[in-house]
Amino acid sequence: MLRIDALRAIYNQLEQCVVVTIMGAVSAELQSIGHQPNFFYLQHAMGLASSMGLGIALSRPELKVVVFDGDGSLLMNLGGLTTLARYRPPNLVHVVFDNESLLSVGGFPTATATGSDLAGIAHAAGIPHTATVHNLESFQQAFSQALDANQLTTLVAKVEAKGPPVFLTDLPLLENRFQFARYLKNLAR
Amino acid sequence: MPVSVTNSQLIYAALKACDIRIMSALPETWLVHLIRMADDDPQTTLVRLAKEEEGVGISAGAHLAGVKSAMLMQNHGFLQSINGIVSLARLYRIPLLMLISYRGEFGERDPWQTEGGSVTEALLNALSIPYTRLEEPAHVARRIRKAQALAESSLKPVALLLCRDLMWEE
Numbered sequence: 001m002l003r004i005d006a007l008r009a010i011y012n013q014l015e016q017c018v019v020v021t022i023m024g025a026v027s028a029e030l031q032s033i034g035h036q037p038n039f040f041y042l043q044h045a046m047g048l049a050s051s052m053g054l055g056i057a058l059s060r061p062e063l064k065v066v067v068f069d070g071d072g073s074l075l076m077n078l079g080g081l082t083t084l085a086r087y088r089p090p091n092l093v094h095v096v097f098d099n100e101s102l103l104s105v106g107g108f109p110t111a112t113a114t115g116s117d118l119a120g121i122a123h124a125a126g127i128p129h130t131a132t133v134h135n136l137e138s139f140q141q142a143f144s145q146a147l148d149a150n151q152l153t154t155l156v157a158k159v160e161a162k163g164p165p166v167f168l169t170d171l172p173l174l175e176n177r178f179q180f181a182r183y184l185k186n187l188a189r
Numbered sequence: 190m191p192v193s194v195t196n197s198q199l200i201y202a203a204l205k206a207c208d209i210r211i212m213s214a215l216p217e218t219w220l221v222h223l224i225r226m227a228d229d230d231p232q233t234t235l236v237r238l239a240k241e242e243e244g245v246g247i248s249a250g251a252h253l254a255g256v257k258s259a260m261l262m263q264n265h266g267f268l269q270s271i272n273g274i275v276s277l278a279r280l281y282r283i284p285l286l287m288l289i290s291y292r293g294e295f296g297e298r299d300p301w302q303t304e305g306g307s308v309t310e311a312l313l314n315a316l317s318i319p320y321t322r323l324e325e326p327a328h329v330a331r332r333i334r335k336a337q338a339l340a341e342s343s344l345k346p347v348a349l350l351l352c353r354d355l356m357w358e359e
Contacts, residue, residue: 018331020250021296023283043252043280044276044277045245045246045272045273045276045277045280045281045304046244047242048243048245048246048248048249048273048277050246051243051245051246051247051249051250052246052247052250052253052277053250054246054247054250055211055247055248055251055254055258056248056250056251056253057250058211058234058236058247058250058251059210059211059250059251059255059256060254060256063254069336076244077240077243079238079239079240079243080240080243080246082239083236083237083238083239083243086237090216120300140237153290160337170237173280173281174281176267177253177281177282180253181252181253181255184253184254184255184256
Protein backbone atom coordinates (compact mmCIF):
# COMPACT_ATOMS: atom_id res chain seq x y z
CA MET A 1 0.00 0.00 0.00
CA LEU A 2 1.23 3.47 -0.88
CA ARG A 3 0.55 6.11 1.74
CA ILE A 4 -0.69 8.60 -0.85
CA ASP A 5 -3.25 6.06 -2.09
CA ALA A 6 -4.39 5.52 1.49
CA LEU A 7 -4.76 9.30 1.95
CA ARG A 8 -6.67 9.58 -1.33
CA ALA A 9 -8.99 6.77 -0.30
CA ILE A 10 -10.17 8.61 2.83
CA TYR A 11 -9.67 12.21 1.72
CA ASN A 12 -13.39 12.95 1.35
CA GLN A 13 -14.04 11.85 4.92
CA LEU A 14 -11.54 14.39 6.25
CA GLU A 15 -13.79 17.29 5.33
CA GLN A 16 -15.83 16.79 8.51
CA CYS A 17 -12.72 16.35 10.72
CA VAL A 18 -9.89 18.33 12.19
CA VAL A 19 -6.60 16.91 10.93
CA VAL A 20 -3.08 17.08 12.39
CA THR A 21 -0.21 15.51 10.44
CA ILE A 22 3.48 14.96 11.06
CA MET A 23 6.21 16.45 8.92
CA GLY A 24 7.78 15.18 5.73
CA ALA A 25 6.08 12.89 3.27
CA VAL A 26 2.70 12.75 5.05
CA SER A 27 2.36 16.51 5.03
CA ALA A 28 3.58 16.91 1.43
CA GLU A 29 1.33 14.14 0.12
CA LEU A 30 -1.80 15.38 1.85
CA GLN A 31 -1.12 18.88 0.51
CA SER A 32 -0.57 17.47 -2.98
CA ILE A 33 -4.06 15.96 -2.86
CA GLY A 34 -5.46 19.27 -1.65
CA HIS A 35 -4.90 21.52 1.33
CA GLN A 36 -7.92 22.42 3.46
CA PRO A 37 -8.20 24.98 6.27
CA ASN A 38 -8.96 22.19 8.76
CA PHE A 39 -5.54 20.54 8.14
CA PHE A 40 -2.54 21.39 10.34
CA TYR A 41 0.92 20.13 9.41
CA LEU A 42 3.38 19.88 12.29
CA GLN A 43 6.59 20.37 10.31
CA HIS A 44 8.94 19.62 13.21
CA ALA A 45 8.72 18.60 16.88
CA MET A 46 8.67 14.90 16.00
CA GLY A 47 6.44 12.93 18.33
CA LEU A 48 4.14 15.75 19.34
CA ALA A 49 1.44 15.42 16.66
CA SER A 50 -0.46 12.92 18.81
CA SER A 51 -0.11 15.20 21.86
CA MET A 52 -1.50 18.09 19.80
CA GLY A 53 -4.38 15.91 18.70
CA LEU A 54 -5.08 15.10 22.35
CA GLY A 55 -5.01 18.79 23.24
CA ILE A 56 -7.54 19.59 20.50
CA ALA A 57 -9.73 16.58 21.27
CA LEU A 58 -9.94 17.46 24.98
CA SER A 59 -10.55 21.14 24.25
CA ARG A 60 -13.27 20.57 21.66
CA PRO A 61 -15.11 17.31 22.36
CA GLU A 62 -17.67 18.14 19.67
CA LEU A 63 -15.03 17.86 16.92
CA LYS A 64 -13.69 14.69 15.35
CA VAL A 65 -9.89 14.84 15.39
CA VAL A 66 -7.67 12.76 13.10
CA VAL A 67 -3.90 12.53 13.65
CA PHE A 68 -1.68 11.19 10.88
CA ASP A 69 1.41 9.95 12.70
CA GLY A 70 4.38 7.92 11.50
CA ASP A 71 6.50 5.13 12.92
CA GLY A 72 9.56 7.34 13.38
CA SER A 73 7.56 10.09 15.08
CA LEU A 74 5.55 7.78 17.31
CA LEU A 75 8.72 5.98 18.43
CA MET A 76 9.92 9.36 19.74
CA ASN A 77 6.87 9.71 22.00
CA LEU A 78 5.80 6.22 23.03
CA GLY A 79 4.99 7.57 26.50
CA GLY A 80 2.41 9.76 24.81
CA LEU A 81 0.43 6.62 23.96
CA THR A 82 -0.07 6.04 27.68
CA THR A 83 -1.31 9.63 28.02
CA LEU A 84 -3.72 9.15 25.10
CA ALA A 85 -4.93 5.93 26.69
CA ARG A 86 -5.36 7.60 30.06
CA TYR A 87 -7.76 10.24 28.72
CA ARG A 88 -9.00 8.14 25.75
CA PRO A 89 -10.94 10.91 24.01
CA PRO A 90 -13.66 9.19 21.98
CA ASN A 91 -13.36 11.88 19.29
CA LEU A 92 -9.75 11.06 18.33
CA VAL A 93 -8.58 8.73 15.57
CA HIS A 94 -4.83 8.13 15.62
CA VAL A 95 -3.53 6.80 12.30
CA VAL A 96 0.09 5.67 12.12
CA PHE A 97 1.62 5.26 8.67
CA ASP A 98 4.32 2.68 9.31
CA ASN A 99 6.86 2.45 6.49
CA GLU A 100 9.49 0.99 8.82
CA SER A 101 11.91 3.75 7.96
CA LEU A 102 12.92 7.36 8.47
CA LEU A 103 12.17 8.05 4.84
CA SER A 104 12.81 11.77 4.67
CA VAL A 105 16.32 11.51 6.11
CA GLY A 106 17.74 8.72 4.02
CA GLY A 107 15.43 5.79 4.59
CA PHE A 108 17.24 4.28 7.54
CA PRO A 109 15.19 1.53 9.18
CA THR A 110 13.22 2.20 12.37
CA ALA A 111 12.63 -0.42 15.06
CA THR A 112 9.40 -1.51 13.37
CA ALA A 113 11.64 -2.94 10.63
CA THR A 114 13.03 -5.37 13.18
CA GLY A 115 9.74 -6.39 14.69
CA SER A 116 8.52 -3.68 17.07
CA ASP A 117 4.74 -3.74 16.82
CA LEU A 118 3.21 -0.28 17.24
CA ALA A 119 -0.40 -1.49 17.40
CA GLY A 120 0.69 -4.02 20.02
CA ILE A 121 2.43 -1.28 22.01
CA ALA A 122 -0.66 0.96 21.71
CA HIS A 123 -2.88 -1.90 22.88
CA ALA A 124 -0.61 -2.62 25.82
CA ALA A 125 -0.59 1.11 26.66
CA GLY A 126 -4.36 0.88 27.05
CA ILE A 127 -5.68 2.38 23.80
CA PRO A 128 -9.21 0.92 23.67
CA HIS A 129 -9.15 -0.05 20.00
CA THR A 130 -6.07 -0.87 17.93
CA ALA A 131 -5.51 -2.55 14.58
CA THR A 132 -2.87 -3.08 11.93
CA VAL A 133 -3.87 -3.08 8.26
CA HIS A 134 -1.83 -4.03 5.21
CA ASN A 135 -3.93 -3.08 2.19
CA LEU A 136 -6.04 -0.26 0.89
CA GLU A 137 -9.39 -1.93 1.25
CA SER A 138 -8.87 -2.88 4.87
CA PHE A 139 -7.42 0.57 5.64
CA GLN A 140 -10.43 2.32 4.20
CA GLN A 141 -12.81 0.06 6.10
CA ALA A 142 -10.91 0.33 9.40
CA PHE A 143 -10.65 4.11 9.11
CA SER A 144 -14.37 4.51 8.45
CA GLN A 145 -15.18 2.27 11.39
CA ALA A 146 -12.83 4.24 13.63
CA LEU A 147 -14.47 7.52 12.60
CA ASP A 148 -17.90 6.15 13.46
CA ALA A 149 -16.88 4.21 16.54
CA ASN A 150 -16.80 6.98 19.15
CA GLN A 151 -13.84 5.24 20.75
CA LEU A 152 -10.17 6.19 20.72
CA THR A 153 -8.46 4.15 18.01
CA THR A 154 -4.84 3.70 16.99
CA LEU A 155 -4.81 2.36 13.45
CA VAL A 156 -1.42 1.27 12.10
CA ALA A 157 -1.28 1.23 8.30
CA LYS A 158 1.70 -0.62 6.89
CA VAL A 159 2.83 1.35 3.83
CA GLU A 160 5.71 1.23 1.36
CA ALA A 161 8.76 3.36 2.06
CA LYS A 162 8.05 5.66 -0.86
CA GLY A 163 7.31 9.35 -0.83
CA PRO A 164 7.33 12.50 -2.91
CA PRO A 165 10.63 13.80 -4.37
CA VAL A 166 10.41 17.03 -2.35
CA PHE A 167 8.84 17.81 1.00
CA LEU A 168 8.73 21.59 0.75
CA THR A 169 5.33 23.01 -0.19
CA ASP A 170 4.23 26.56 -0.93
CA LEU A 171 2.24 26.86 2.31
CA PRO A 172 4.18 28.84 4.91
CA LEU A 173 4.05 27.36 8.41
CA LEU A 174 2.50 30.40 10.03
CA GLU A 175 -0.12 30.84 7.32
CA ASN A 176 -1.18 27.26 7.99
CA ARG A 177 -1.19 27.84 11.75
CA PHE A 178 -3.30 31.01 11.71
CA GLN A 179 -5.69 29.70 9.06
CA PHE A 180 -6.22 26.53 11.11
CA ALA A 181 -6.83 28.43 14.37
CA ARG A 182 -9.27 30.77 12.65
CA TYR A 183 -11.12 27.85 11.10
CA LEU A 184 -11.54 26.23 14.54
CA LYS A 185 -12.60 29.55 16.07
CA ASN A 186 -15.30 30.06 13.45
CA LEU A 187 -16.73 26.56 13.78
CA ALA A 188 -19.88 26.68 15.83
CA ARG A 189 -19.26 25.14 19.24
CA MET B 190 5.35 17.52 53.81
CA PRO B 191 6.19 21.20 54.16
CA VAL B 192 5.00 22.27 50.73
CA SER B 193 2.96 25.43 51.24
CA VAL B 194 -0.76 24.76 50.86
CA THR B 195 -1.59 28.43 51.26
CA ASN B 196 0.73 29.57 48.50
CA SER B 197 -0.29 26.69 46.24
CA GLN B 198 -3.86 27.91 46.66
CA LEU B 199 -2.78 31.43 45.70
CA ILE B 200 -1.16 30.11 42.54
CA TYR B 201 -4.14 27.95 41.68
CA ALA B 202 -6.59 30.81 42.19
CA ALA B 203 -4.47 33.04 39.96
CA LEU B 204 -4.52 30.44 37.18
CA LYS B 205 -8.28 30.13 37.48
CA ALA B 206 -8.60 33.91 37.29
CA CYS B 207 -6.75 33.71 33.95
CA ASP B 208 -9.44 31.34 32.64
CA ILE B 209 -7.03 28.41 32.44
CA ARG B 210 -9.08 25.30 31.58
CA ILE B 211 -6.40 22.71 30.86
CA MET B 212 -3.38 22.06 33.06
CA SER B 213 -0.76 19.54 32.07
CA ALA B 214 1.49 18.23 34.81
CA LEU B 215 4.09 15.76 35.79
CA PRO B 216 4.28 15.26 39.54
CA GLU B 217 7.08 16.75 41.56
CA THR B 218 7.18 17.40 45.29
CA TRP B 219 6.58 21.14 45.18
CA LEU B 220 3.64 20.71 42.81
CA VAL B 221 1.65 18.13 44.79
CA HIS B 222 -1.00 20.52 46.12
CA LEU B 223 -1.42 22.28 42.77
CA ILE B 224 -1.92 18.96 41.01
CA ARG B 225 -4.46 17.82 43.61
CA MET B 226 -6.37 21.09 43.27
CA ALA B 227 -6.51 20.69 39.50
CA ASP B 228 -7.60 17.08 39.87
CA ASP B 229 -10.38 17.99 42.31
CA ASP B 230 -11.69 20.87 40.19
CA PRO B 231 -14.46 19.72 37.82
CA GLN B 232 -13.91 22.82 35.67
CA THR B 233 -10.24 22.02 35.05
CA THR B 234 -8.98 19.26 32.80
CA LEU B 235 -5.80 17.90 34.36
CA VAL B 236 -3.62 16.04 31.86
CA ARG B 237 -1.10 13.83 33.64
CA LEU B 238 1.88 13.36 31.36
CA ALA B 239 4.46 10.64 30.94
CA LYS B 240 7.09 13.21 29.96
CA GLU B 241 6.92 16.98 30.09
CA GLU B 242 7.49 17.67 26.39
CA GLU B 243 4.04 16.22 25.68
CA GLY B 244 2.65 19.24 27.51
CA VAL B 245 3.90 21.52 24.72
CA GLY B 246 1.78 19.53 22.28
CA ILE B 247 -1.25 19.58 24.59
CA SER B 248 -0.98 23.34 25.05
CA ALA B 249 -0.46 23.91 21.32
CA GLY B 250 -3.55 21.87 20.47
CA ALA B 251 -5.57 23.65 23.16
CA HIS B 252 -4.47 27.08 21.96
CA LEU B 253 -5.32 26.41 18.32
CA ALA B 254 -8.68 25.08 19.52
CA GLY B 255 -9.32 28.27 21.50
CA VAL B 256 -8.76 27.04 25.07
CA LYS B 257 -6.30 28.49 27.60
CA SER B 258 -3.86 26.13 29.26
CA ALA B 259 -0.90 26.05 31.62
CA MET B 260 1.99 23.66 32.16
CA LEU B 261 3.14 22.57 35.63
CA MET B 262 6.59 21.08 35.72
CA GLN B 263 9.91 20.92 37.49
CA ASN B 264 12.89 22.70 35.97
CA HIS B 265 14.20 19.32 34.82
CA GLY B 266 10.91 18.97 32.97
CA PHE B 267 11.62 22.29 31.30
CA LEU B 268 15.01 20.95 30.23
CA GLN B 269 13.25 17.87 28.87
CA SER B 270 10.78 20.01 26.88
CA ILE B 271 13.21 22.23 25.04
CA ASN B 272 12.88 20.69 21.59
CA GLY B 273 9.10 21.02 21.74
CA ILE B 274 9.40 24.60 22.97
CA VAL B 275 11.70 25.48 20.06
CA SER B 276 10.30 23.39 17.22
CA LEU B 277 6.62 23.70 18.05
CA ALA B 278 5.88 26.65 20.34
CA ARG B 279 8.41 29.07 18.92
CA LEU B 280 8.23 27.82 15.33
CA TYR B 281 4.43 28.16 15.26
CA ARG B 282 4.03 31.14 17.61
CA ILE B 283 2.18 29.26 20.35
CA PRO B 284 1.77 30.93 23.76
CA LEU B 285 2.87 28.72 26.64
CA LEU B 286 2.32 29.56 30.29
CA MET B 287 4.97 27.49 32.03
CA LEU B 288 5.02 27.22 35.81
CA ILE B 289 8.39 25.76 36.66
CA SER B 290 9.35 24.64 40.15
CA TYR B 291 12.85 25.95 40.59
CA ARG B 292 14.81 23.20 42.26
CA GLY B 293 18.54 23.32 42.90
CA GLU B 294 18.76 26.91 44.14
CA PHE B 295 20.13 28.22 47.45
CA GLY B 296 18.81 26.01 50.22
CA GLU B 297 18.59 22.86 48.09
CA ARG B 298 19.46 19.75 50.08
CA ASP B 299 18.94 17.14 47.36
CA PRO B 300 22.25 16.71 45.53
CA TRP B 301 20.46 15.39 42.42
CA GLN B 302 18.64 18.68 41.87
CA THR B 303 21.67 20.92 41.86
CA GLU B 304 22.86 20.67 38.24
CA GLY B 305 19.43 21.54 36.86
CA GLY B 306 19.23 24.49 39.20
CA SER B 307 22.47 25.90 37.90
CA VAL B 308 21.43 25.97 34.22
CA THR B 309 17.72 26.85 34.33
CA GLU B 310 17.96 30.62 34.01
CA ALA B 311 20.83 30.44 31.53
CA LEU B 312 18.68 28.27 29.27
CA LEU B 313 15.62 30.51 29.63
CA ASN B 314 17.84 33.42 28.60
CA ALA B 315 19.39 31.48 25.72
CA LEU B 316 15.88 30.73 24.44
CA SER B 317 14.78 34.39 24.93
CA ILE B 318 11.92 33.19 27.12
CA PRO B 319 10.68 36.02 29.35
CA TYR B 320 10.49 34.87 32.96
CA THR B 321 10.06 36.13 36.46
CA ARG B 322 10.39 34.62 39.91
CA LEU B 323 7.50 33.89 42.22
CA GLU B 324 8.86 34.28 45.74
CA GLU B 325 6.48 36.64 47.55
CA PRO B 326 2.86 35.62 48.07
CA ALA B 327 1.81 39.22 47.43
CA HIS B 328 3.23 39.08 43.89
CA VAL B 329 1.70 35.79 42.80
CA ALA B 330 -1.66 36.83 41.36
CA ARG B 331 -0.33 39.89 39.56
CA ARG B 332 2.71 38.19 38.05
CA ILE B 333 0.74 35.19 36.83
CA ARG B 334 -1.82 37.49 35.24
CA LYS B 335 0.90 39.54 33.56
CA ALA B 336 2.77 36.46 32.38
CA GLN B 337 -0.35 35.16 30.70
CA ALA B 338 -1.05 38.53 29.12
CA LEU B 339 2.43 38.58 27.59
CA ALA B 340 2.21 34.96 26.39
CA GLU B 341 -1.10 35.70 24.65
CA SER B 342 0.00 38.99 23.10
CA SER B 343 3.45 37.83 21.97
CA LEU B 344 2.26 34.32 21.04
CA LYS B 345 5.37 32.92 22.71
CA PRO B 346 6.35 30.90 25.77
CA VAL B 347 6.73 32.65 29.10
CA ALA B 348 7.90 31.15 32.39
CA LEU B 349 7.22 31.67 36.06
CA LEU B 350 9.81 30.22 38.40
CA LEU B 351 8.18 28.82 41.54
CA CYS B 352 10.89 29.49 44.11
CA ARG B 353 11.76 27.82 47.40
CA ASP B 354 10.69 30.75 49.57
CA LEU B 355 7.17 30.53 48.11
CA MET B 356 6.73 26.77 47.83
CA TRP B 357 8.56 25.29 50.81
CA GLU B 358 7.92 25.98 54.47
CA GLU B 359 11.20 25.25 56.25
